[in-house]
Amino acid sequence: MLSKKTKYGLKALTFIARSGEDVPVQVSVIAKSEQIPQKFLESILLTLRKAGILGSKKGKHGGYYLRSEPSEIKMTDVMRVLEGPIAMVPCVSLNYYEKCDDCPDEHKCSVHRLMIEVRDSTLKVFRNTTLADLSKV
Amino acid sequence: MLSKKTKYGLKALTFIARSGEDVPVQVSVIAKSEQIPQKFLESILLTLRKAGILGSKKGKHGGYYLRSEPSEIKMTDVMRVLEGPIAMVPCVSLNYYEKCDDCPDEHKCSVHRLMIEVRDSTLKVFRNTTLADLSKV
DNA sequence: GTAAACCCTACTAAATTGATAGGATTAATA
DNA sequence: TATTAATCCTATCAATTTAGTAGGGTTTAC
Known part of the structure; x- marks a missing residue:
């Protein structure tokens, strides 16, 4: 949420x-x-x-x-500041990476691989959206 | 998270x-x-x-x-059961829609529109992934 | 009939969220 | 220079959620 x-x-x-x-x-x-x-x-x-x-x-x-033009303010930055990491698990976070305690091998972890896909697709949205897009009526 | x-x-x-x-x-x-x-x-x-x-x-x-073949068990279903709504805000949820108290007009709400895009892109991942994909070594 | 399994309800500690309170600091202006 | 209007900062708090524990009840194989 x-x-x-x-x-x-x-x-x-x-x-x-x-x-x-x-x-x-x-x-x-x-x-x-x-x-x-x-x-x-x-x-x-x-x-x-x-x-x-x-x-x-x-x-x-x-x-x-x-501080910048709306078209220069990317959602990736805003979301990271307000909501924190974009990834749903730390072991998949680009900016806040952390290894899981369990999980001997990340690459074999089913959750890990699924969450990488989710992260990438969310990231694509945030990278392609700026405050200028939000501000359109 | x-x-x-x-x-x-x-x-x-x-x-x-x-x-x-x-x-x-x-x-x-x-x-x-x-x-x-x-x-x-x-x-x-x-x-x-x-x-x-x-x-x-x-x-x-x-x-x-x-109860079914792994290839028939979709992540959309699993995630909804375990994690709840896939949407990040109720006003954008397909299965658990709820209007925001604030927000006089959803279609003019910047958050709403952004969250629809996030929902759709996440949904695309979950719809295209089954337990069979997770289970591959 | 007993051991091994799932089933069910209730409780709890810790963390997070969504605020509120109360004032300190800074700047415009009358 | 005093007043007012604004941001700045720290602390606190209630409600909710999360992650788990406790303690049995019920069912089935053997």
């Missing part, structure tokens, strides 16, 4: 991308419009900022803005 | 499929060979039996066996 965190994060990014203009968007505005608990959203946008996807401006008239 | 339940379940099914012969396989044998807690595995195989994927024989020399 997709976490609320990721769902909210994607909606917020879409909102910011759609707002288009060069002024930062405030958390309160997004929260209200997208029906997201404001404090929760704050922490999500903070995560996205720390990951380099969003920039922020403090103080009055502050808010969040995209 | 793939749950241990699903991982164990897939390994157990593979084990049974590989054993080939027409005699039922005991939980204790699978548990030992695949390093799975026996009581936990019991409950998993029970689930698979109730779902019609496995059959069982009670009493001495009892155990579990496949």
Whole structure:
């Protein structure tokens, strides 16, 4: 299941991308419009900022803005930041690989091979999708 | 993340499929060979039996066996039984559809559209994979 | 009739998720 | 310079899920 965190994060990014203009968007505005608990959203946008996807401006008239063009923001990056590894098992993760305790030989593991296929097909979607695609009405 | 339940379940099914012969396989044998807690595995195989994927024989020399040929057991079915819906959000699930509380219009929801693509690509993998594929050495 | 197997229900500890609380810090502007 | 509006940061918490354990009940082969 997709976490609320990721769902909210994607909606917020879409909102910011759609707002288009060069002024930062405030958390309160997004929260209200997208029906997201404001404090929760704050922490999500903070995560996205720390990951380099969003920039922020403090103080009055502050808010969040995209650090790159929507068409440059790939879902692979966004999903990894919000949801964590794309692979369903660590032994198949490109970025967070970990060996299984059981499993003497990965290449003979039926689960391993199936999950590689799932990972690759999901990756293909995320690699071919950017925030610009999400933002289309 | 793939749950241990699903991982164990897939390994157990593979084990049974590989054993080939027409005699039922005991939980204790699978548990030992695949390093799975026996009581936990019991409950998993029970689930698979109730779902019609496995059959069982009670009493001495009892155990579990496949109800169909490995090549007839599709991953879509197995995954739905063990892991639940394949879709990452209920509003995109074919078998367990549920509307989102937020989201006035699904078709305009960026998350919705992305998750449909992910669902379809995952589904394609699961539809094209059977237990026979998993069981190949 | 007894041992070996599945069957069933209930419980539990740990981790994760989805928040909330409360304030610290920073910046615009009156 | 004081005020206000915003982000930033840490801590806490309740609910849920996960992964497993416990303890028998039931069925069948021999």
